[in-house]
Structure formats: structure tokens, C-alpha cells
Amino acid sequence: MIDYDTPGWRITLQVFEGPLDLLLYLIRKNEVDIYDIEIEKITDQYLAYLSHLEEMDLEVAGEFLVVASTLIYIKSRSLLAVEQQMPEYDEADENDPRWDLIRQLVEYKKFKDAAENLEQKALVQEKMMPRDPDPAFKAQAVTGLGNVQVIDLIKAFEKIIERAREKEEFREVFDDKFTVSEKIQHIRKLIRIEGRVMFSTLFSQISIRGEIVVTFLALLELIRLKQLTVFQEGSFSDIVIEGIQKSE
Amino acid sequence: MNLKTIVEAILFKSVKPLSAIELTQVIKRSIKTLTEDGKEVDEILAKVKEQDIVQALDELRDMLESHSIMLQEAGGGFRMVSRPEYTDYLAPLLGPVKPPRLSQPALETLAVIAYRQPISRAEIEAVRGVAVGGVLETLVDRGIIHVAGRADVPGRPLIYETTNLFLQHFGLNTLDDLPNVEELKRVQLPEKHQPTPEEQPELIDNHVAANQKEN
Amino acid sequence: MNLKTIVEAILFKSVKPLSAIELTQVIKRSIKTLTEDGKEVDEILAKVKEQDIVQALDELRDMLESHSIMLQEAGGGFRMVSRPEYTDYLAPLLGPVKPPRLSQPALETLAVIAYRQPISRAEIEAVRGVAVGGVLETLVDRGIIHVAGRADVPGRPLIYETTNLFLQHFGLNTLDDLPNVEELKRVQLPEKHQPTPEEQPELIDNHVAANQKEN
Secondary structure (H helix, E strand, O other): OOOOOOHHHHHHOOOOOOHHHHHHHHHHHOOOOHHHOOHHHHHHHHHHHHHHHHHOOOOOOHHHHHHHHHHHHHHHHHHOOHHHOOOOOOOOOOOOHHHHHHHHHHHHHHHHHHHHHHHHHHHHHHOOOEOOOOHHHHHHHHOOOOOOOHHHHHHHHHHHHHHHHHHHHHHHHHHOOOOHHHHHHHHHHHHHHHOEEEHHHHHHOOOOHHHHHHHHHHHHHHHHOOOEEEEEOOOOOOEEEEEOOOOO | OOHHHHHHHHHHHOOOOEOHHHHHHHHHHHHHHHHHOOOOOOHHHHOOOHHHHHHHHHHHHHHOOOOOEEEEEEOOEEEEEEOHHHHHHHHHHHOOOOOOOOOHHHHHHHHHHHHHOOEEHHHHHHHHOOOOHHHHHHHHHOOOEEEEEEOOOOOOOEEEEEOHHHHHHHOOOOHHHOOOHHHHHHOOOOOOOOOHHHHHHHHHHHHHHHHHHHO | OOHHHHHHHHHHHOOOOEOHHHHHHHHHHHHHHHHHOOOOOOHHHHOOOHHHHHHHHHHHHHHOOOOOEEEEEEOOEEEEEEOHHHHHHHHHHHOOOOOOOOOHHHHHHHHHHHHHOOEEHHHHHHHHOOOOHHHHHHHHHOOOEEEEEEOOOOOOOEEEEEOHHHHHHOOOOOHHHOOOHHHHHHOOOOOOOOOOHHHOHHHHHHHHHHHHHHO
16 A cells, blocks of 8 residues: 655655556556556555545546546456456457556556657757847847838728718618618528528628628627527638527 | 857857956856856866956957857957858848838728827727727837827826838828828817717627638 | 858858758858849859758868857757757856746647647547646647647547647757657557546646646
8 A cells, every 4th residue: 555654645646647647656656567457456546546635625637537437447347257257358358448548558658758758858958059039130120111101001091081981871871771670681581591601601792881780780689599500610711600490 | 168168158149248257257157056066167167267268268269260150359248240251141031121011900000190199099999999009019119109108188098109210211201291191180080989889890890800810 | 251151150140940941042042142233252152052051061060069059950950059068157148037848748748749740639638648728728829839730530620730849949850850759659549438538628627727827
């Protein structure tokens, strides 16, 4: 059993990177080869560690519990009489959970060792220092306006004015030409015919700002009413608007 | 490893020129740390004096004779620089001498500032209908606008105006030389505290902006 | 002046590592400018090829043998760095803030990605037995890994691979220089037979997040 009173034990409490790391530690502590682990012993020690964590009021992460249940399962299996064990209890058996766990441990250990190797390389690399970038080089690249003409400036300003005027206009159109309920009808009809509409298509024929706003509000309302759903097929793809099928 | 190459490594790494005294201090401090860490230190190094550094600098200068890098003494300090005759081969490294073109939001923000300066961030945002914090930072970083003080209104917000670099870029003498300055100064623009419909377009602006990024 | 010292000057001044091809381009561009300006250019330089640069790099490496500066090839590029044994003497220049080292979880995650790229988050978690969401984010933020696209499997998960910065950080030239690369590449990945942490994502994510704060 693990001696919890050894001062070193408490210190190592926090350093396990996960259940596999803890298992490797226990195997090393018992001085056995991964392939020869005694499941019973390891399971007891593993569970003792978890309960020790709980005693100290430390939260036991879910992943530790997942492996705990696997260990208990393997242990219970090995306690069954041989004839009662489902498949042949064979080390090479694909379905043997003990073998699965061992394979996972072996795999994990290889990467843990590789991580250690990488760390050593980083430490060496840290000692090989390049010169710091010349501040003069940096400064030159980022100041100034680039290829901007006065005309660009005026155009930009006119765009702002234009947009401001549209906002004025928008108040009228909001009242007169387009209403949210009208747009709701329009979108419903589109969805009924097409099944789904792309977000960009819905807005592409609209050029008046007021109509964009009203259409967007209609869309939000339909989503709120759970008549529509929107989603993306990839983080950079167009948004798809789709009707929600209702059982009638 | 010897004093000459240690000095070389320090000057290679240092951002600013170092005098012989400063070099001595750097080495003395390193040796102190090494000794405290229980590492063995060469006896000659342990007793290093400024005059040893001066000699090491001379040796380093000779050692670099056949290289494109040389020791330069400037402003009472030494530094490593590339030899002047190699400058022609370094030009391509300077990258784009022309800074990247301003983005549309940056351009619009600059236009508002140009014609309405001095102006606060809140006033710019009222005109443009979107947040301009990041854009203002870019413009300040690029030396096109600068903080001109604080407005004499509640909250005393920072106010911005264009710089001399801005005028130089467009070949203008004063701001009055900006085209259409009279007309554009007069145009009525949205102000702060507009009625509610103003707030909705912003929703769309943000959305459109996000969409454009994706494309 | 010769090719070897020109390459030295360029690498001395360059902010980032340059490959032999990039070095060739820099020199070719310089020569073009020189010719256009009516300056005389050495005939050998005018016809410079990548293989000449490769040879010049070898000569430069030899030339720097007795110096505290060396040529390093990392991430497919060459750069000039101080020799590791001089690092103790550079410490006083560096100031108190050291660049953060990678945490143990980050290193383990990175090891899995390095040998198995491109790889999805679920596959990494199957090997490590813990959730890696937070760690992946940190590694992406630091530019050591990046999203390489989506896997062609159900759910189309994002897949990750290491960047050039990864190679530079660990002083590797290519991924084939990873220790034990042959062995680790071949190992059979565990299938996701285990109830992986994915099934309790929230719980685990919180745990990992809390853990990382501690590190």
C-alpha cells in the first residue's frame, strides 16, 4: 500500500496529468512492468488515491472516475471463475479491457517520454538566442498612410454621409414600405417553397438599409418562435436558414 | 570560451550600445550568479577589470576583420553592426517600405477626424455607428493622428486630431487645404444620443462586419 | 566581400530565419537594384544560384567556429544565434521577465500532435486520457500549432498540426528530426473504445481550466 504519511506523497498529489499518468506512477512505484500489472493491487491503490483526494476536499475530475470504473470492471472480471469469463481470457484478445488499458498505458508512456525529450530540446534551444529585432526595422514598416489618396478620404467621408442619410430614410420606410410581419410572411413562404435558404441569398437582393433591418428582425422573430433554425456547416461557410418540421 | 567571445556574445544580443564599464558590469553580475549557483568560473574571468574588456574589444575588432559584421563605437558605447558596404544587400530585408493600405473602417474614421477635428471617440462612434477603439489605436500607432488633449465636457474624454505626417502625406500645407473642406464641414452628421432606430443598424453593422471577415 | 560574408550580413540583420531559397531571392533582388542603379556587380554574384548559397552557408558555419555566434538551421531556415554555453553571460541583458515555458500538459499534448499530425482533439484526448480543449487553445494562441482544416470523418472535427514556430522553439529542422520519430509514428493509436472525457465535457473542461490557472 501507499504510505500516505510519507511527505513526498502530498506533494505529488497535484502533479498527475490525468488518470493514465497516475496509473503509470503507481506501476513505477510497485516496480512492475506495465505488461505485468496486478489489476487488483493497482485498482486498490488507485481508488485509495481518489478517496484521499476527497478527504482533502479536492474535486476528483470525471476522467479519473471513468478510469476507476474501467479498473473495477477489469477487477470484477478477473474474479469470475475462468469458465464464466465471456471470451477466452487472452492477452491478445481485442475485447479484453485489461489489454486495452495496457495498450493505452504503453501508448501514453511513449508520448510522455517524447514530451520529456521535447522539453530537453526546448531548454537547449532557449540558450541559443537570436539578436533582438532592430527597432528601426520595425518602425519603418508600420507608420504612414500607405497608398491612400485625398480622393479616398473624400469618398470615405461621402460614404458616411450617404449612410447617415439612409438612416434618415430608414425611419420612413420602417413605417411605410416594409413591416416585420410582412417580412415574416415572405421568409415563411421562401422556406415553404425552397426548404432552406442561404443567409447571403436572403439579404443579397436587398439594398435598402431599412429593409435589411426589418428582414433581420423578422428572421430573429421566426427563430424565437422556433419556426426556423439557422446553422453553419463550417465555421467559415454561409449561414443556412431552415424550417423546423412540425408534426401535424 | 574567452573574454573576447563573451564580449562578442553580449554585444550580439544587446539591443543598445554598451560601454566598456557596462560590459564589465554585465560580466561581473553573470559571474556572481554562476558562483552563487556553485558553478566553476575561470579565474581570469573572476577578476575581470575594465581594462581587460578594453583589450578584449580590441581583439574582437581584429577577429571580425574578415566578417561583414564589425564593432562600432558610438555615443560612448560599443555595438555590432553590419559593414556599410553590405548595406545594398540588406535593402530587401526592410520589407515593404510602403506601409499596408488603410482599411475601409480606418479610412472612414480618419476622414471624420480630418474634417471634424478635434473630436472625441464617442463623437466618431456616433457618426460611424460602430466602435472605433481598435481603429483609433492603429491610426495613432501609424502616426497619422494623435491625442490632442481632453474635451471640456463631462467625462473629459480624449480628443484626437491629425498629425503633421497626415498633412505631409497629402502634400497639404494646412487643414484648410483639404478638398471640399467648407462643404464637408457643414454637412449634418448623426450626433450622440439619437433616438432608438439608430441602435438597430448597429446590430446589422456588426453582423455584416463579421460576415465580411469570413469571406 | 564575398557570398559567404554577404550571407552573414543578411542573416545578422534579418528578423526571421531565412531558407537558402529566400537568401538567394534577397541577393538576387539586391543585385537587380544595383544593376538598375548602374552600379557594377561582381560577375559571380550576378549568377548566384541556390546551391551557391548552400555552399556559402557551409563556409560561414566554419568561419564562425571560433566565435560565440553560430549558424543554426531550424524550421527550414537559417539564423544566427549565440552559442548555448554563453547563455549564462547574457542573463543580465534579458531582464527579469522570462518567456513562459510550456506547462507539462501543454508539452504532452504537443508531443502527441507533433508525432501524429494532423490530428483531431478527440484523438489527442484518447491518447492522453484527459480533456485538452484549454491546452489546445493556449498552443494555438502561442502560434505553436494551428488548425489545419477538418477531418474527413463524421462530425468533421477540426484537425491540428504544428507550425514553423514549433520547429524553431525546439531547434528542429523538419518533423523528421523529432526524437524516435520512426517508432512513435508507427504506434497504433488507441481507438475511442474508452468512455472518453468527451462525454462529460463541461465537468472536465472546468477542471482543466482550473488546473491551468494553477500552472
